[in-house]
Amino acid sequence: MIRTFWARWLAVSCLCASAGLAAASGYDAELAQRLGADERGMRRYVFVLLKTGPHKVPAGPARDEMFKGHFANIERLSAEGKLVQAGPFDGVDGWRGMFVLAVADIDEAKRIVATDPVIANGEMVAEFHQYYGSAALMMVNEGHRRVDATRR
Numbered sequence: 001m002i003r004t005f006w007a008r009w010l011a012v013s014c015l016c017a018s019a020g021l022a023a024a025s026g027y028d029a030e031l032a033q034r035l036g037a038d039e040r041g042m043r044r045y046v047f048v049l050l051k052t053g054p055h056k057v058p059a060g061p062a063r064d065e066m067f068k069g070h071f072a073n074i075e076r077l078s079a080e081g082k083l084v085q086a087g088p089f090d091g092v093d094g095w096r097g098m099f100v101l102a103v104a105d106i107d108e109a110k111r112i113v114a115t116d117p118v119i120a121n122g123e124m125v126a127e128f129h130q131y132y133g134s135a136a137l138m139m140v141n142e143g144h145r146r147v148d149a150t151r152r
Helices: 002-018 029-035 061-079 106-113 135-147
Strands: 042-052 083-088 095-101 124-134
Touching: 029 135, 042 106, 042 135, 061 083, 083 135, 095 106, 095 124, 106 124, 124 135
Parallel strands: none
Antiparallel strands: 042 095, 042 124, 083 095
């Protein structure tokens, strides 16, 4: 299970590099500052694991609206620069999805995640973990917009 997570994480990192998101060479102080990088090119995030919750909303209009709100929330947080990465998992062991939030601490992440309809309706519950990773992860959404054909 953990191995699968890290294999996916590595695949995303390789995808970012192959998409030209990694710097060709040399330190870019302006970019580092814009991304919130420390001297190692790293920054703090909060990793949020979304797991199956206690209340499955039945198929129908209410479920459709809940997920419509979930995706709208993802778009809003991304536009605000708070959501760095999001995506679904395969559901094995109740793992439904994940967020990586560029926020100061877990308390702030909890306030943000509480606004998501899948959490508010009990469809999913969230686990929160501090994560220290590359500040270049902040560029994933920019790269995704460039390769997402549905946004044309």
